[in-house]
Amino acid sequence: MADTMTMRVTRYEPDLDHEPRTQDFSIPLRDNWVVLDGLNYIKDQLDGTLSYRWSCRMGICGSCGMMVDDEPVLTCATFLVDYAPGPIRVEPLANFPVVRDLVVDISDFIERLPRVSPWLVRHEDEPVDDGEYLQTPGELAEYEQYSMCINCMLCYSACPVYGLDPGFIGPAAIALAQRYNLDSRDQGAADRLDVLIHPDGLWGCTFVGECTTACPKDVDPAGAIQRYKLTAAIETLKSYVEGPS
Amino acid sequence: MPHRSAEPLAWLAFSAGGVLAAVFAPVVLFLAGLALPLGWISADHAHLDDVLSHLLTRIVLLGICVAALFHFAHRFRYTLYDGLQLARYGTVITAGCYGLAMLGSAAAAAVLLLNR
Amino acid sequence: MTGPGALPRTYRPRPSIWWWVRKRSYLLFVLRELSSVFVAWFVALTLALVWSVERGAEQYERLLDVLSNPFAVALNVVALAFLLLHTITWFNLTPKAMPIRLFGARVPPVAIVAAQWAAFAAVSAFVIWLVVG
Structure with a gap:
């Protein structure tokens, strides 16, 4: 199995973009990584401007919901390997107005x-x-x-x-x-x-x-x-x- | 006290029609639409006439027909609302769907009860 | 620039009119809802049968004649498929809408679905027996 994966993330910056666009990132593909780990890797290592909500990492706070390949899921409970070889698409929750990147107005x-x-x-x-x-x-x-x-x-x-x-x-x-x-x-x-x-x-x-x-x-x-x-x-x-x- | 809207009643009729259609419709359509016209089974006219002109048959059929028509009206109305995003024409659609069901029910009553 | 107190400019996509082809489950849902059209067709066909049989053997034969042309047969094959879709989906959803309790315990959904199919089989057999005689 390849040890990296492409994560296609929806970006939206209200002051610059008229509508959302996508940006590809190459992230490590590890057996025990969930989608949220991939996003945190991007934020820490590749692009610090990426905005998204998360907190507990254990499926109880309810803040990290996003669309992954068109399905609404908790990104802390969705493993990357299930989407290998990718690219895996991460979008903000559908049916809500988008405030910025993956953050929606609730x-x-x-x-x-x-x-x-x-x-x-x-x-x-x-x-x-x-x-x-x-x-x-x-x-x-x-x-x-x-x-x-x-x-x-x-x-x-x-x-x-x-x-x-x-x-x-x-x-x-x-x-x-x-x-x-x-x-x-x-x-x-x-x-x-x-x-x-x-x-x-x-x-x-x-x-x-x-x-x-x-x-x-x-x-x-x-x-x-x-x-x-x-x-x-x-x-x-x-x-x-x-x-x- | 709940608002006396007609919606809960429409939903009850929808549900009753849904149950009756689920149980009766496939076999009746199979017989009337395929098995009899294509000669898979044969039923002579006199016997069929006996069965279909029985008062109990007529009453059961009327119940099924009316409930099934209101099932259709309710479900089709929401299909137009959501599937075709026509909720803004809600009043016209509602009147059209339930109006059709009422006309159909009147026709069913005429066919099943008047001509006996 | 966003002034003080101004709301952030949010992006709200407009739902496409084709939203229901995007996902298999949505498509199945719309097909299920469209089965209602064939429920209405089932009523029309039933009434036509009753009316024709009552008018006598000749009118009954004429109806069977009309119904045996290829277009009518194709329509009724499609109709039967939709009606079965209605039956399957309706039976599967019943235990969700009406959980049944017997002797203090919840009846397992599988049992409710099975009971409905038993009723379906009994009714179908009875109707066929009535018609064939």
Whole structure:
């Protein structure tokens, strides 16, 4: 196997470029190197002006998501050897505005997360003296999968509906709503339903399923959204039967 | 209380039609579109008439047809929105798709119930 | 130059109208969605059959005649392929949309998919039995 590889990196400097361009770098190809190691090599050895986000290097901070050969991935968990002999293409996350090089503007995503009240909503708090809100392992299992989200935005990048209609609230936000809806300690399901039953909420999703494919934490946002559609439809039917409250 | 939008109802009809179409459509299309016209199997007319004119057959077929038409309307509407990026003509597309489903349902009711 | 307080100039690519040919999974998705057209065709064909059979043996033979010309056969072969695509994708996605619990345990997705195919086989056999008699 060759001991070097070409990494084709998207560059964009807002003051100089009208649109992104690519730049090729030759990087060492090592068995234990991930894409992020390649980017760090470029930054340290070849071109210090390259901009990208990263932090933990262990798949938990959710900041190093990029498009590698057209697939949204965590670059800290994607090995170079899987793309040998290359060239391997590294681009900024799709469906987001590009700020510079591989850095995207995530303010749209950050703005919509709190819309679904992603915290435990209580209408009446139990007295502190009564102790904690207890939960059985079965009740934990109901939502545990959805609590694994690390906000890496790979699902937004994979979702064609979000790409076409930026008003769509998107996979992670809906999965996060389900994470709290299914929590036995939470009482906020009705409030979240009001937000998500809106046309920009659940209904834009056409179950492409790419969010689930892209998710590095097996959250399965696509499944969460379909389950929530059923809940929302049943709640709507109930409201017709019961009349206006 | 959730907003009383029609979208959840449209989705329920889409789902019901999806299930019925998944189970019934392939075999019916295989029979009516290929097996009978090409003579792979033969069914004499009198027998077919007996089966198809039974009230229960008619009611089941009407249910399948109406649900399948609304399944088509909902899915095709979103295909136009996303596949062809026509979401800006949403109102026209919505009216066209569900309007077509309603017309089709009326035609199905006429064929299946009126002429018996 | 970017003045103080000014937002950085971001680049937002416009999604191509051909976005769905770029990836195999997107293409499969659009084909799945287009199966809805053939679901409508299935309804039209069913109604035509009922209408013709009711009009008598002659009208029924005329319908079979029209349907046996090569264009109609080709159309129906394509239609059957799309309807099977619909069935396969629909059955595969059901366990995701509706996780079922029995006796406190989650039913494995494979079992749900298998149960649907069993129902499909039973219904198909029943319909063929009805028609052949």
